[in-house]
């Protein structure tokens with residue numbers, strides 16, 4: 001409580017979020033009354049970001065930077081806009097669909113937010129979208145990454161819960177699709193309300209029954225850019241690369257295309273792009289390291305077990321239990337990154353869920369993973385929120401306001417998963 | 433006193449279950465004086481991080497794979513000798529033998545107090561395609577941890593040992609970034625690697641050893657009575673765990689076979705001359721190996737060794 | 753004279769931040785190269801055993817070194833609700849002062865913990881990392897990497913680099929706030 005108060009006070013007076021988290025964590029550690037614990041803080045802070053999966057951050061930030069610089073992103077968006085046609089909120093739908101496709105390759109929300117921030121937001125802004133709304137759509141789309149397979153979060157859950165990872169992946173398809181539908185619905189609603197700009201006139205589009213020359217040019221120009229995601233998919237499915245490695249391959253491909261095909265990129269642009277990559281990933285990783293300290297001391301104090309004991313004392317009903325878990329996870333996700341939060345919570349709560357309430361580990365896993373993913377976009381600590389805010393130069397507060405309806409849609413999916421076990425286990429059952 | 437034990441294995445894993453048993457025993461036999469909090473799944477961090485916490489005294493106990501120790505001192509890789517134990521009973525005897533006792537004493541050099549050696553059983557080989565002879569393993573990318581004794585074994589076989597973070601392994605095996613892995617039956621089954629397996633080579637070629645250690649700082653603060661109790665409970669429970677592995681293993685092997693994955697039974701000869709070459713290399717690296725071999729020879733003489741079963745999946749939880 | 757000392761300090765601070773950003777950029781580049789080497793090696797049947805571990809450690813080190821520079825440039829995310837609500841004037845200056853002092857204090861505590869962990873005095877007194885470990889059970893210089901054949905403390909050095917740099921940046925910001933020359937989060 002004291003550490004929470006300290007955190008909020010520091011936040012209010014404008015201390016960098018990462019330092020405020022670090023201060024609160026160190027206070028919590030000092031209050032635990034074990035000096036050795038406090039002396040371990042530097043090593044724990046470093047160890048908290050020593051993770052292979054986090055390499056996705058610098059890799060995909062660089063990929064996003066190069067996509068933006070090389071003109072590849074602009075051309076891809078132009079093509080997609082052309083394909084969707086003049087619909088209100090058309091570019092927002094394009095962004096969401098693009099995110100769903102990216103999610104089929106990637107498992108990291110932040111990586112995806114980085115990419116689409118560079119690809120979609122400039123185009124949407126040019127088309128008249130408010131920049132904070134454009135950033136909100138890309139950030140929301142990023143939530144699809146860990147829900148649609150493949151998903152880093154599901155893999156780690158599978159390892160802890162001893163649930164086959166392949167089944168978790170399949171189980172993610174229904175909630176992933178529901179989430180995409182929800183986001184599209186929100187976008188339609190916002191467009192009707194007049195939050196999105198009207199669609200541009202399309203004079204050269206299919207007027208004569210065949211593509212106008214301009215449309216053909218858009219397509220031809222986008223072709224080399226489309227090779228980048230294609231190369232990444234092939235590298236992963238062909239067994240050449242992990243998702244992180246595919247990001248490096250994609251960056252190399254877009255570098256070559258930018259240098260030799262579009263010729264909008266010069267070799268000396270690489271240094272500044274790498275520099276911005278280092279700055280952005282340092283900002284996010286430092287925050288994750290700070291938040292990791294919190295998770296570490298919470299584990300040391302065995303807090304999850306104490307919370308679990310309280311919850312089980314309150315109800316015998318699995319649905320009520322799951323609802324309470326949802327609220328607890330949302331609160332936890334506000335301050336912790338999904339991965340450390342998952343490791344903190346699942347070992348304690350999963351046995352309670354399965355043994356005391358008879359909840360399917362698959363259902364519990366989907367609820368936990370999706371819920372914690374929302375934490376990436378919820379203040380006061382959300383690495384996805386801050387990534388989108390920083391890369392698009394909008395205020396986190398304005399972005400949060402724009403995100404609310406999308407987070408509401410994601411919350412509805414969580415309720416669906418909570419009340420309808422078949423939403424998570426049904427598809428797997430059908431395939432068995 | 434409130435004490436803590438950290439592990440990287442998930443709650444359902446035998447190591448974690450054994451830690452829970454140890455906690456229950458300690459609570460009962462100390463009449464509630466000693467509370468042991470079990471923190472599984474790497475809640476306190478990786479083994480490297482937990483080792484540092486043991487050294488600084490913020491963590492009291494750990495149940496670790498040998499990676500961190502073998503990396504610091506080649507002697508601690510000795511239990512990774514291929515085919516040193518051909519069944520659970522032999523492994524159980526070695527893990528309590530003279531070499532084991534000497535190694536337990538040596539944990540002082542790491543700022544630890546050694547309590548007991550255990551294991552997660554013997555390891556098998558899961559491959560994407562069937563392997564007629566060991567020669568077929570040549571050039572295959574086999575996922576291992578980057579630990580010298582394991583790397584040497586695969587290199588001597590002509591295979592390409594390929595370290596890979598554990599969370600990447602499922603996708604990597606499904607997509608063909610690795611052609612195989614050395615792992616136990618339980619991990620093969622629970623993580624679903626069998627879904628993409630063309631064959632399981634039932635080799636029992638290597639133990640998956642575990643070391644239960646205490647923080648030297650924390651140990652010094654326990655009274656002699658508590659020390660004796662803790663040491664006894666750890667040793668007894670871990671020994672029972674090793675003994676129990678035979679049954680668990682045959683259960684998971686049966687599951688895999690029932691799912692239709694072919695299982696090929698092979699022995700040490702199948703891997704020769706790589707195994708002999710491995711021993712030639714490692715006898716020079718650690719003098720303990722020859723002594724362990726001698727110990728193993730006396731066990732083979734005295735032990736009837738009818739127990740063919742083995743292990744479960746520490747690799748399932750090992751966040752390498 | 754005060755003004756020139758003022759601007760000299762600001763310029764020195766900027767230089768330090770630039771150097772830190774450069775180091776973070778180089779480390780990030782090295783991590784990306786290591787990933788490339790790992791991918792290439794594995795597909796050529798010659799896995800580069802150290803690639804993953806090096807990439808991860810270089811990334812973590814880059815994060816801390818880069819985070820120090822972000823203190824100087826105000827590049828860390830912060831909540832500006834109060835700051836933008838307050839009118840220019842004494843109250844706003846007082847908030848800025850409080851903010852910079854708090855930031856300084858947090859970094860100061862962290863710096864003390866880092867100094868205690870690296871224990872340079874103890875290291876010199878003991879004569880070697882191994883002796884320090886025997887004397888004090890501080891194993892910082894006795895922690896190997898898994899595949900790189902070097903001590904992990906070479907990567908952990910990013911922490912004292914971060915602590916020193918961040919403390920200097922934060923101290924300058926505090927000093928500027930004291931003189932009333934710093935109100936907003938960015939300078």
Ligand code: NA
Nearest residue numbers: 103106145150
């Ligand atoms: Na995905």
Ligand code: NA
Nearest residue numbers: 334375378381
């Ligand atoms: Na959050």
